[in-house]
Amino acid sequence: MTTTLHRLANGVRVVCDPMPGLETLALSVVAGRGARWEDERRSGWSHLLEHMVFKGAGSRSAREIVEAIEDQGGQLNAATGYERTSFQTRALKGGLPLAMEITADLLLRPTLDAGDLAREKQVVGQEIAEAADTPDDLVFELAQEKAFDGQSLGRPILGTNRSLKPATPQSMADWRAELYAPDRLVVSAAGAVDEAELLKLAEAAFGHLPARTDAEAPPPAAFTGGVAAKTRKLEQAHLVLLLPAVGAADDDYFVLRLFAEALGGGMSSRLFQEARENRGLAYAIDAYADTYADVGMLGVYAGCAAGDAAELTRITAGEIGALASSVTDAELRRAKAQLKGSLFMGREQPLNRAETAAGQTLLFDRLFTAGDIAEAIDAVTPADFARLGERLTRDRRSVVSVLGSKAALAAPEAFERALFP
Secondary structure: OOOEEEEOOOOOEEEEEEOOOOOEEEEEEEEOOOHHHOOHHHOOHHHHHHHHHOOEEOOEEHHHHHHHHHHOOOEEEEEEOOOOEEEEEEEEOOOHHHHHHHHHHHHHOEOOOHHHHHHHHHHHHHHHHHHHHOHHHHHHHHHHHHHOOOOHHHOOOOOOHHHHOOOOHHHHHHHHHHHOOHHHEEEEEEEOOOHHHHHHHHHHHHOOOOOOOOOOOOOOOOOOOEEEEEEOOOOOEEEEEEEEEOOOOOOOHHHHHHHHHHHHOOOOOHHHHHHHHHOOOEEEEEEEEEEOOOOEEEEEEEEEOHHHHHHHHHHHHHHHHHHHHHOOHHHHHHHHHHHHHHHHHHOOOHHHHHHHHHHHHHHHOOOOOHHHHHHHHHOOOHHHHHHHHHHHHOOOOOEEEEEEOHHHOOHHHHHHHHHOO
């Protein structure tokens, strides 16, 4: 059946993606704003607001919200990112009306009680502390800060205890009205859904909102680069290496995804084979593509013995350069198969389909078929890898984030010398 995209009169967009034969559905209501829209004073407010709406909304208390969904076999969740805030419900067939009602309450009618806010600040404070105590979380946070120093993309989505402290119920209400404005709202449903029912429910839940187009977009991001090194008494050194890359709307988006796949996306990748299998330098080493609307990064994460960190980064730099100049047909074919496998397996899951469709709608105002994606992946050539390799290194900027004992602190210089001779 055909996936359809509709637009309500006030700008809210609605995606219907029926999947015949399913007995479940997924509803994602996604606001196309997140932590990237925050200034430093309001850092972490989008995530705090996401917590707060679950403390009570509409006529339901926090307990009544989850009990209403779970009584019908459903599950409720939410996630705050830099560019999106998503409210997700999984439900059995026939559960769409309740899912839409509760989600609309969360977005539009949260209680925002002062006592709840005080307690939730404490909860988020523990979440911040937990991230700081978890090495393979902290090393990514340090890398993100160096990649976009002084910008909203460089601040943690959780914020800080200092930035959360001034938040009040009224300031949360004002931020809610800005963050969840209808011009950036997508209602996306997949699975056992009926188009006519979905449109009727979406219109009733969100069609009355006044149209808004006055919110300013955040400024373009700039990859700054640098070194973030913290010494801790750990059994392993944790490393994150970043290079500036392309955004999700760039023509080289799938080139970047395939480059990361061939570099360190699986057990047959160059980094896994060379760093782990041939040299035994790391148990865990992975490459990935991290993209936003206008900018992206090629990243590598590794955990290794501190004394091996410098050698590991030299090998990584060498493999990045070699992959750009000499990717083999077999490597490229295998990377394409792996990427298509990952993307298409995700299409078998209603929640993944609903979230993907919402993301496409927010970024491109259109939907892409599996055929569109396969065609874009299959079109990538070795010449595209060479061009991307030049884009990755032409500014001679990188991020090296290191967390571990002093023996690991030679890694940043070793990486940059090998990458930028």
